[in-house]
Amino acid sequence: MDGWIQFAKGPLFAVTFLVMVLGLARQIGLQIYLLTVRKGKRLKDVPWSSMARETLSWTIPVRHIEPGTGVFSAASFLMHIGIILVPLFLVDHVALWNQLLGTNLPALPLGVADVLALLTIACAFLLLVYRSFITRHRLVSRPSDYLLLVAVLLPFISGTMASHPAVSPFPWEAMMLTHILSAELLFVLTPFTKLAHVVLFFFDRISAVHWQLRPGAGDKVAQALTGREVKIS
Amino acid sequence: MESATVIQSKSAKGGPRNHVFPYHLLETPSENLVDRFLEAFAWVLEYTDYRPLLDTYSRTTAKCNRCAVACPILLASGDPRDIPCYRTNILLDIYRRYFTIDGWVKSRFTTPFELTEDVINEMGDVFYRCTVCRRCTRSCPLGFDHGLITRLGRYLLSLVGIAPKALQVSVEEQLHGETHNTSKVPQKGLMDVLSFLSEEMDERLGVELEFPTDKVGRDHVFFCAVSDYLMEPDTLMGNAAVLYAAGDWDRWTIGLCNYDGINYGLFYSDWHLENIIKQLVSEVERLRGRNILIGECGHASRAAHDFIPTFMGKRAPPVLNFMEYTLDCLERGKISLDPGIVTERVTYHDPCNIARSGWIVEQPRKILRSFIPDFVDMAPRGQDNFCCGGGGGLVSIDEMHEYRMEIAGKVKAEQIARTGAEIVVAPCANCKKQLKELVEHYELPCKVMGLHDLILQAIEIPGGKSTAERKEEAALFAI
Numbered sequence: 001m002d003g004w005i006q007f008a009k010g011p012l013f014a015v016t017f018l019v020m021v022l023g024l025a026r027q028i029g030l031q032i033y034l035l036t037v038r039k040g041k042r043l044k045d046v047p048w049s050s051m052a053r054e055t056l057s058w059t060i061p062v063r064h065i066e067p068g069t070g071v072f073s074a075a076s077f078l079m080h081i082g083i084i085l086v087p088l089f090l091v092d093h094v095a096l097w098n099q100l101l102g103t104n105l106p107a108l109p110l111g112v113a114d115v116l117a118l119l120t121i122a123c124a125f126l127l128l129v130y131r132s133f134i135t136r137h138r139l140v141s142r143p144s145d146y147l148l149l150v151a152v153l154l155p156f157i158s159g160t161m162a163s164h165p166a167v168s169p170f171p172w173e174a175m176m177l178t179h180i181l182s183a184e185l186l187f188v189l190t191p192f193t194k195l196a197h198v199v200l201f202f203f204d205r206i207s208a209v210h211w212q213l214r215p216g217a218g219d220k221v222a223q224a225l226t227g228r229e230v231k232i233s
Numbered sequence: 234m235e236s237a238t239v240i241q242s243k244s245a246k247g248g249p250r251n252h253v254f255p256y257h258l259l260e261t262p263s264e265n266l267v268d269r270f271l272e273a274f275a276w277v278l279e280y281t282d283y284r285p286l287l288d289t290y291s292r293t294t295a296k297c298n299r300c301a302v303a304c305p306i307l308l309a310s311g312d313p314r315d316i317p318c319y320r321t322n323i324l325l326d327i328y329r330r331y332f333t334i335d336g337w338v339k340s341r342f343t344t345p346f347e348l349t350e351d352v353i354n355e356m357g358d359v360f361y362r363c364t365v366c367r368r369c370t371r372s373c374p375l376g377f378d379h380g381l382i383t384r385l386g387r388y389l390l391s392l393v394g395i396a397p398k399a400l401q402v403s404v405e406e407q408l409h410g411e412t413h414n415t416s417k418v419p420q421k422g423l424m425d426v427l428s429f430l431s432e433e434m435d436e437r438l439g440v441e442l443e444f445p446t447d448k449v450g451r452d453h454v455f456f457c458a459v460s461d462y463l464m465e466p467d468t469l470m471g472n473a474a475v476l477y478a479a480g481d482w483d484r485w486t487i488g489l490c491n492y493d494g495i496n497y498g499l500f501y502s503d504w505h506l507e508n509i510i511k512q513l514v515s516e517v518e519r520l521r522g523r524n525i526l527i528g529e530c531g532h533a534s535r536a537a538h539d540f541i542p543t544f545m546g547k548r549a550p551p552v553l554n555f556m557e558y559t560l561d562c563l564e565r566g567k568i569s570l571d572p573g574i575v576t577e578r579v580t581y582h583d584p585c586n587i588a589r590s591g592w593i594v595e596q597p598r599k600i601l602r603s604f605i606p607d608f609v610d611m612a613p614r615g616q617d618n619f620c621c622g623g624g625g626g627l628v629s630i631d632e633m634h635e636y637r638m639e640i641a642g643k644v645k646a647e648q649i650a651r652t653g654a655e656i657v658v659a660p661c662a663n664c665k666k667q668l669k670e671l672v673e674h675y676e677l678p679c680k681v682m683g684l685h686d687l688i689l690q691a692i693e694i695p696g697g698k699s700t701a702e703r704k705e706e707a708a709l710f711a712i
Contacts, residue, residue, distance in 0.1 A: 203289060206376075210282070223275060225272070
């Protein structure tokens, strides 16, 4: 078992992490290609600053809470806080980062990390309940929406159990291996699924760019479909 | 060939439901609908820039359902098909399945999503239940523009011949007809209206004016929704009064070859949008005008303001909405408005096309507050306003009247009632028509007017009758 854990922590971690970094870099590259090459000439009227402001205001969505969205927004927000902070700043993770990158990052106190992890698990469960039992949520959900929530839950549950072996009903090794493998599964899934919003969060918000339609495109489509030039009289 | 589209879909409580939409026009035979739709989709992806948009959206859609509480239609109907994300996902599903490698691979291993005539017909239904007000975009944590996707869906549908008759007939006349405008107002008809407006202004304001037509080299070439010439004389006289009082009477003109600011292409077709824009700019170039001055109309303003720079590049003349012009005149002291004339409680409806982006929100309020003692705002207001229920071209579709009243406009009617206003100012021709019908339908104790209808009452006219005198005359006339 120890050999498996070492393998998962070593080469497998390196490969999956690289897949995530390269995959997300590709996503960013594609977006920049779209903006500079395909839309380059039509970008001067785009209100970049207001779009950036909107993006920032959504990172703390307090002023966006409307009647009927309170519980959902709070659960979603808390889940995201946990997902960002715990993997980066848990003491054990910080040790790994420092070893890997040669940095000296501060760590979250253990108690805080525990609370955050438990909150994240609870919130993810709540979101899963929303998706499963509320019609309007279920109607727009595809299998991947449920599976990805489970995929996010896995490393948090196994990680919490691994860090508290006294209360865990499963052997520490099994939990640790599950924790590492499920986290690595997330690394691989991130660039290829909706988890890519980790970097596309801003680029989703640039619909003002997409409204800048390409001149002449409508004529070309009409010509392709009718086989003749369609002109106005 | 003309025929009705029969839509089969699931209702909120489950079970099949049939709809007949007589407002859809199927110009081409309905055979091979699926193949033709996919072919049209493929060409659109080939020649336009929608692919990156669809790629990004289909990769990140979170389907969190926050948009559900923002949509006034869903709030009134409770029908899950009206969830913006649900509608967007119909199109994204088609894109994923037929135009991405992921979709192709998945289709080899699972039972894939299949595009059928039923799905296309459902699109014909749900994509025209939406008013494309884009309120949902502001409540989407990821900023998805469901309005843009709805518009794309409508564009694709139009390419296989599915589009509302009312919109198609209007744009056909505008692009290929003799009158080149959506209401078929001939040049002679326009001249008659303008001479009627001159007489009316003489009688009411005490000034003799001749409307400038086809004057070359003027600063402003004026376009309004052409229907205003037939239905909203007070709005036009209000516009004219501001131009006269500000001393700009010799600086503007109405073109006689094209005098319609309406652009229904904005609602459903890239081809029409672009060609109507080109037609408009050609008229300005013919008259060697410097600016385009658009009347109060919301969608005409947005179509010109947002899409002239997009399509015309360096040839794009600046676009000014009339409310911007009036505020500028007011702030520079070129006009003055008498605050003692309009004493009723007034509220203001933000047309989605000019308010959602934040372009025109405060300008009309500044004008109104300057001469209306009892001005109240609706809640929510400005960028977060509720749609009147007639946006996205729906107001032109008479067959949808009941839907617009009972569902699309219900939230708005409640919102107006809460303000207790006696006058609702709605600057957009579409909103105005919808709100007038709503007020009648729900028997609300208020009337709907344009901003410049009120300005016409309160503006001081140099050398003309005083505002008090005009008010007295109007009261006598009302008796």
